[in-house]
Amino acid sequence: MLKEAEKTFSDFLEKKDLKLTSQRRTILRVAFEAEGHFSAEALLSLSKKADSTISKATVYRTLALLKESQILEEQDFGDGKKVYERAQGRKHHDHLICIRCGKIIEFENEPIERLQNAEAQKHRFKIVYHSLKLFGFCNSCG
Amino acid sequence: MLKEAEKTFSDFLEKKDLKLTSQRRTILRVAFEAEGHFSAEALLSLSKKADSTISKATVYRTLALLKESQILEEQDFGDGKKVYERAQGRKHHDHLICIRCGKIIEFENEPIERLQNAEAQKHRFKIVYHSLKLFGFCNSCG
């Protein structure tokens, strides 16, 4: 999984004449070890544990590259803060977000995707990506 | 439409022992005159035309109240900037967003909503609100 992402990342960088630095390598690995969704700030502090010289600026710059290469995906769960999650090698999914405890539940729903495509066609619109978030109360908070 | 919103707003304020000031009245009216989606900044500059003494702080504070009273709805179309649109008296709708020209197309799709509810039930989750955004290329940009 990580190996795969490292390959994707180095190919991506090479194609753009960018360099695979030790910081970028470290940040990618740390992002892969992180479970679920993490913020830029969290990624910075985890990365610093692996290499204390890594700076905020480098984390943000690397995050942009990881997003662009589709290794990570950016999410905003409504609190205005951006979080990231692994995208490469995972199926597309959408989210249920508990507005009381913050719990995130992932789901896949093909019929919804099909209806989205049909809706887009109606408007002669080509979907590149989408975001579906259902906010409310989870099982334990309802 | 505006009359209705004014009623909603004054009821809302009264219930919370807040005051209906001339600034709040002005900002609500200006928000209703604005077409489509507008930013806090745009609302400020439009409000200043009606009453030049209205400050940024008051616009933000009023926007929070208009959101809370569900007269306005907040949207983020992916560029990180928040925009607002009238909610009261309008049907719920979702958005197609052109990532080239920025065009926003609104749509309603009941079957999708039903599938969302079914999905939520599967997780014993109570949906309070949701957000579905389809990003891609519109008719003219495709």
Added chain:
DNA sequence: CTTGATGCAAAGTGTTTGCAACTTA
């Protein structure tokens, strides 16, 4: 008149950028 509201400017957030020193290919 009491309590909440306002404008201002200052302080916060989260993110980006300019730059000199440093790595990678």
Added chain:
DNA sequence: TAAGTTGCAAACACTTTGCATCAAG
């Protein structure tokens, strides 16, 4: 060794807040 990268701190854009003054109920 040329071109991209880094850390740092300053700059940014947007939003929020403290406070003295003002206005609604």
